Amino acid sequence: MSWQQRITDALAVRRGKGQFRQRQVFQPHSGASLDVNGQRYLNFAANDYLGLTRDPRIVRAWQQGAERYGVGAGGSGHVTGYGAPHAAFEEELADWLGYPRALLFISGFAANQAVIAAMMAKNDRIFADKLSHASLLEAAALSPATLRRFAHNQPDALAALLTGADGGETLVVTEGVFSMDGDSAPLSALHALTRQHGGWLMVDDAHGIGVTGEEGRGSAWQQQVQPELLVVTFGKAFGVSGAAVLCQTETADYLIQFARHLIYSTAMPPAQACALSASLACVRQGDAQRQRLAENIALFKAGAAARGFKLTPSLTAIQPLIVGDEARALALADTLRAQGCWVTAIRPPTVPPGTARLRITLSAAHRPEEIQRLLEALNDARG
Structure with missing residues (x-):
């Protein structure tokens, strides 16, 4: 097998399994939002937990x-x-x-x-x-x-x-x-x-x-x-x-x-x-930011529970919504983006097979109304 055939076959397998990764060009706007191709989104995918990236x-x-x-x-x-x-x-x-x-x-x-x-x-x-x-x-x-x-x-x-x-x-x-x-x-x-x-x-x-x-x-x-x-x-x-x-x-x-x-x-x-x-x-000196983050986590978890979403037991800023099927996770992420919320679908091999998920991350930079917007978008996305 040639190098080129090895590469072509490996890419075909990834695409066939719904595991093909693609990068986007992002333009950060603030700790809570970003721009992609001229469109602004609420950012629920970053690890900027205290909102310090642009401090x-x-x-x-x-x-x-x-x-x-x-x-x-x-x-x-x-x-x-x-x-x-x-x-x-x-x-x-x-x-x-x-x-x-x-x-x-x-x-x-x-x-x-x-x-x-x-x-x-x-x-x-x-x-x-x-x-x-x-x-x-x-x-x-x-x-x-x-x-x-x-x-x-x-x-x-x-x-x-x-x-x-x-x-x-x-x-x-x-x-x-x-x-x-x-x-x-x-x-x-x-x-x-x-x-x-x-x-x-x-x-x-x-x-x-x-x-x-x-x-x-x-x-x-x-x-x-x-x-x-x-x-x-x-x-x-x-x-x-x-x-x-x-x-x-x-x-x-x-x-x-x-x-x-x-x-x-x-x-x-x-x-x-x-x-x-x-x-x-x-x-x-970030006790205030940590307190805001804790409040945002509690707000999201309470809102998700009220809408019948089953989250993992996480008490941290990382709030995974397990979907299971990789294509379904990608479709949900696309639907959320259409409503202005940037959430990443995480698929195998990053996570175990059968546990594809939306990896939702919260930040002290998020305002309560932005978290409510995410919850409503999730509710609409599941149909």
């Missing part, structure tokens, strides 16, 4: 950083790319989250891949929640360690795997808030089990940081747990991009030596680190 304090910090430091780092952090703004933000972040060290990465995907690739060796074991993010599961599958997946958010299932574990090191992997289901991991129980068996817990809290816990410190802080490895990302509630790994000093030193994604990638622009410092200040 003038963060924009100004990035502009000032660019004026002072330029628009790029110019090299890996191991060469010439690690500047004062990076070091300052790492210190601020570590202090805020109660860890000795923080290491910045260009993305959450890179951070997850780097940590697992650097930490795991042959005869080690990775026990991952079966619904963990693709970056975690892919890294685990590619590592020399043995990967086993446990039933979603089921500590008893993890306990059974841990009891049978023998030899090598053990890493338990989960998300804090699951990106597609919106539910929260039982981190306290998972951490207790992991430590009981001499393992380490790694938590990707991309969707919890900034939103849950005191000052938005995230899922682990909320559950009074300090995982050995905590990954936080800045493209959701922080409104920017990038990620960091929080850990002990010696672990950080080890990752600096062996994390290839850190060593061989150009560092994030110093101006971005300036913006992240400003964003952290906004997040820490």
